Amino acid sequence: MIEDKNRPSTPLSELGEFKLIEHLTQYFSLKNPSTKKGISDDAAVLNFGDDEVVVSTDLLVEGVHFDLSYMPLKHLGYKAIMVNLSDIYAMNAQATQVIVSIAVSSRFPLEALEELYAGIKMATEIYGVDLVGGDTTSSTTGLLISVTAIGKASDDKVVYRKGAKPNDLLVVSGDLGGAYLGLQVLEREKAVFKVNPNLQPDLEPYTYIVGRQLKPEARKDIVELLQALNVKPTSMIDISDGLSSEIIHLCKQSDVGCDLYEAKIPLDPQVISTCEEFNLDSTTVALNGGEDYELLFTISQEDYSKIKGNPNLTVIGYMKEKSEGAHLVTRANTKIPLKAQGWKNFEG
């Protein structure tokens, strides 16, 4: 009960999320034969028999990850599941179960939680996963959702962040930047609403990007597509923090470099028009925006013919030797080093 005023004190803002986990878990060792992969990928990989078991977890905190003034609770429940399934698919695995825990303050009535669970239920039904557990408790403020997702894959199917080789093609599913821009639109409408509560927001021109923010879909279909095309990526990650940061993860864990071509980054027309409206650079938005939950992966060049022309997949670059570093090759053909912006929750 006596506080030692002389203790060292390092503000958490000095570390990012990745550094923090790395720092806190650096002296932990793995002891169980059933543990095949611990921390450092999208999900842990366990083996209890025939298939590999893949486990991933995420915390979503009100005021940090979501704002209930424009995020309907049903969408929030849906999104909380998507965020986690996305990690399972990023292992090239099939999602099978989820566990959902919530901490909630008494300002939420039961009906609010029913809305939340309606979204969770819709997600589990559409994606064919079972809700198998959880904990509910009170919180002193706000709402917190903790989701753990479990999946499976045969040993030879699991794809890690590690495994990309120089000359592999860098491929992304869908298009990028929409979720971030959707958030900008919602933030703007919220500010307008605060000034004049009678003004109803017109979100019609932004349907796609607002949908990307409020109701993202995890790319289960891409895992199935790759299976059907008989393509096994050499490395894979999901895009939660932004393309730039995820490329750096793949490079770092695979010990390779990368050239990313600005002109190849897939953008929806609504992303381009909204960037113009907000006076934002669309490449910057795609690189650092985050929350798109697309899959980013590498394939060997011999698999190129299998994915060529598929509307869901875009080749956006090549992996290089590690010594060459990770760069953006601009439309003007200049090379700019990629930087991880990513996660800034502990700042400010």
Next chain:
Amino acid sequence: MIEDKNRPSTPLSELGEFKLIEHLTQYFSLKNPSTKKGISDDAAVLNFGDDEVVVSTDLLVEGVHFDLSYMPLKHLGYKAIMVNLSDIYAMNAQATQVIVSIAVSSRFPLEALEELYAGIKMATEIYGVDLVGGDTTSSTTGLLISVTAIGKASDDKVVYRKGAKPNDLLVVSGDLGGAYLGLQVLEREKAVFKVNPNLQPDLEPYTYIVGRQLKPEARKDIVELLQALNVKPTSMIDISDGLSSEIIHLCKQSDVGCDLYEAKIPLDPQVISTCEEFNLDSTTVALNGGEDYELLFTISQEDYSKIKGNPNLTVIGYMKEKSEGAHLVTRANTKIPLKAQGWKNFEG
């Protein structure tokens, strides 16, 4: 962004934790063949091959489940793991992995989290489990810890809450009430400290019960003991909410009744003396105290000779037909219906 003022509004305090989970998940169905048991036991049971995979999760919230003014962070880390391993052992399974997520406000320096993880590490080492994942994020207030524990057991070894039969013996490990009384002592010392910060608390006479509160041990040894004795319980649960509430869980899920004998409830001498000092009834404390993390289980009478005389195990009652209900048989030989006190976090 428009709030509907006419929505129905049911305060969460009207439901308990169990009712809330039950209510929110009532329309969820299980679809995956790998899901053998979903919500409604200490842990979910999954099967991906040879062994059953057992998964359980708990949220610990500052100001609700712990008070950092007397709970050292290292102990908190240790306890957070124990709470979850206890659920795995309550399935008669072997704990193999844990996933730890934390949400933390910026008032915590890195060194505080290092302390927390030192406790987590100690727990994983002593209990032989691997830390395989997690998420760290900022919170707007305080500290929240979400732990998911994973374990395994062969199909024929898993013990559920369901399975007790009339005439089975009700058995508990260790002794009860200590953790709750330890909390009372700590709360009292905190109040004293607030009035006079120069007064150092003398916890010497309360070492055992304060230890039960601050550094509980999950009963891995009991699972191993039962294995060695060749006893498979017919049903099992861990005591997190208090003996009374856990007995009611076993009865409800096994469709049986129970006679619990007051005179048989195992109490440490320090529990008895502290109850006298605090003017508390020791039976009430043992029935409703909670947080003891002992195992409560039923065995068929033919296994009695195997556990008889074991200092770790105490027979405290008999299971009855459902129609006879669940009762405490007092020392005066009167029968009082057992009530679930348990979890009151949403109240007040």
